Amino acid sequence: MLKDITFGQYYESRSLIHRTDPRLKMVLLIALIVFIFLAKNTFSMALAVLFVLSVMAVSKVPVKLYLKNMKAILPVLIFTGIINLFYGEGETLISFWKLEITTGGIYRAVFMMVRITLLIFLSSALTYTTTPNDLTDAIESLLSPLRFVGLKSAVHTLAMMMTIALRFIPTLIEEAEKIMNAQKARGADLENGSLRERVKALIPILIPLLISSVRRAYELAEAMECRCYNGGEGRTRMKQMHIRPRDFAVLAVCAAVCGGIITLNILF
Amino acid sequence: MTVLEVKNLTHTYSGNTPFINDAVSRVSFSAEKGEIIGIIGHTGSGKSTLVQHLNGLLKPTEGEVFVDGENIWDNPKEIRKIRSKVGLVFQYPEYQLFEETVYADIAFGPKNMGLAGDELKKRVLDTCRLIGVKDEYLEKSPFDLSGGEKRRVAIAGVMAMKPEVIVFDEPTAGLDPAGRESVMKIIHDYRQAVGATVIIISHSMEDMALLADKLLVMNKGSLEMFDTVENVFLNGDRLREIGLNVPIVTRVFYELKAAGIPVPDNVFTVSRAVEVLKGIKAGERGA
Known part of the structure; x- marks a missing residue:
């Protein structure tokens, strides 16, 4: 049961998108999301759809995985669609009570749903092609300008905390499973009973889990200090991130798509 | 009298991975009342997976487990009752302590069995007397005890359920010699007092030679040998081949x-x- 929880969704492969610099991927994701929202007619939206579909194809991540991410967001998607049905002008198709569904409304609803879908697919493309560690490194690197306002160590600390948190998620899941089994062996009933009883049944699991997490934290801190960790000061990286020629190519393609969206917006 | 019987037990960890591997494959053995059985095997040989089937924490993919002649999975809703008949003490059991006092922690298991009032109190105090937890410890926080004491209290938490079969997964791991000895002593005392069957997973061949009546040798998920200590240790060459020793x-x-x-x-x-x-x-x- 606990094993099914996924964190970070990295999908191992060696596509162009996997190899693109994680910092660039993050910046481009933000830029592209903005431009997808700027696309305001069928033609510019079609370009955005085409682009996102090709990103998905190039990423070599199975379509099934992208669709899996859609499932979680489906209720929001449907809700947005229904709300938007009633905001629109044009020919009235159906009307009841004070509401009416118009051709404009349908157009609007479809448009909104496509927009959200693209958003999810594009963000999934980032998380599927970038390891959690690369993501935190990218965040650290992108936030590094904050050092000019005296927040240098804060940026490093934040990134280190994120890395450690990600690293320990599987460890804690394993630990939680062990403790659950141990309490079940003592006759604990975790599956039955009222809500109140079930919440109470969590105490024998949460307390040992909390205690062992604190113990682990102390041990980790000590181990880090033994290896002369002293925060971000003068620290270098084993894996340097470099912008390579192919990153410029990726950047150029994305810039062209953004430009295309604006041009199509103006032309039609 | 046979208390515990395992027939053709196979457990497959599969999930959605393409690598289907049998963690335990076609294991059969039985344990008599009062017997001490040692389980030895290389790391990853399936010992821990095997023992988690004995009290129904894991359900066999194939095969059956019988306790007192009854298939424990005949009535899956009653599986919790099996856990008071077959006690299981995990590795490093002190990490499962959670109550405010030693008394409350030891009482957790018997309470889950439905004991209350004087009966519960008597059960806890009897167990403490048996394993030498002094009265003045009962109102202490379990987190204030030393490592060896915590281990003993945690073991007492399982013993207080008075299981007729009690399984230990490396009960002495990480303890100093005095701690090891005291844990071995309480296992011995419990068996004497209750007449229980004891199953111990251990990496210490010396402890096994001293304690066990029979040895069950696991190798890569399969049962390699199940025989008396003497017959197993006379096969020194085979033991070395599978990463063990005499x-x-x-x-x-x-x-x-x-x-x-x-x-x-x-x-x-x-x-x-x-x-x-x-x-x-x-x-x-x-x-």
Whole structure:
């Protein structure tokens, strides 16, 4: 049961998108999301759809995985669609009570749903092609300008905390499973009973889990200090991130798509 | 009288991975009342997976587990009752302590069985007396105890359920010699008092030679041997092939034999070694 929880969704492969610099991927994701929202007619939206579909194809991540991410967001998607049905002008198709569904409304609803879908697919493309560690490194690197306002160590600390948190998620899941089994062996009933009883049944699991997490934290801190960790000061990286020629190519393609969206917006 | 019987037990960890591997494959054995069975095997040989089937924490993919002649999965809703019949003490059990006082923690298991009031109190106090937890400890926080004491309290938490079969997964791991000895002693005392069957997973061949009646040897998920301690340790070559060994004192006697001193092969404990050596010395004097 606990094993099914996924964190970070990295999908191992060696596509162009996997190899693109994680910092660039993050910046481009933000830029592209903005431009997808700027696309305001069928033609510019079609370009955005085409682009996102090709990103998905190039990423070599199975379509099934992208669709899996859609499932979680489906209720929001449907809700947005229904709300938007009633905001629109044009020919009235159906009307009841004070509401009416118009051709404009349908157009609007479809448009909104496509927009959200693209958003999810594009963000999934980032998380599927970038390891959690690369993501935190990218965040650290992108936030590094904050050092000019005296927040240098804060940026490093934040990134280190994120890395450690990600690293320990599987460890804690394993630990939680062990403790659950141990309490079940003592006759604990975790599956039955009222809500109140079930919440109470969590105490024998949460307390040992909390205690062992604190113990682990102390041990980790000590181990880090033994290896002369002293925060971000003068620290270098084993894996340097470099912008390579192919990153410029990726950047150029994305810039062209953004430009295309604006041009199509103006032309039609 | 057979208390526990495992028939053709197979457990497959699969999930959605393409690598289907049997963690435990077609294992059968049975345990008599009052017997001590040692389980030995290389890391990852399926020992821990096997014992989690004995109290129904894991459900076998194939095969059956019988406790007192009844298939424990005949009535899946009653599986919690099996856990008071077959106690399981995990590795490092002190990490499961959670209550405010030692007394409350030991009472957790019996309470889950439905005991209350005087009966519950008597059960906890009896267990404490049996394993030597002093009365003044009962109102202490379990987190204020030393490592060895925590371990004993955690073991008491399972013993308080009075299981007729009690399974230990490396009960002495990480303890100092005094701690190891005291844990071994309470296991022995519990068995004496309740007449329970004891199953111990251990990496210490010396402890096994001292304690166990029978040994169950696991290798890569399969049952390699299930026999008396003597018969298992006489297969030293096979044990070494699968990453195990015979007790150190037995190895010393192999060397003595190789050096031309006439000693038997079946010396597995230090006390037996002393006996044999004394015998030889007396024989030499006589000659």
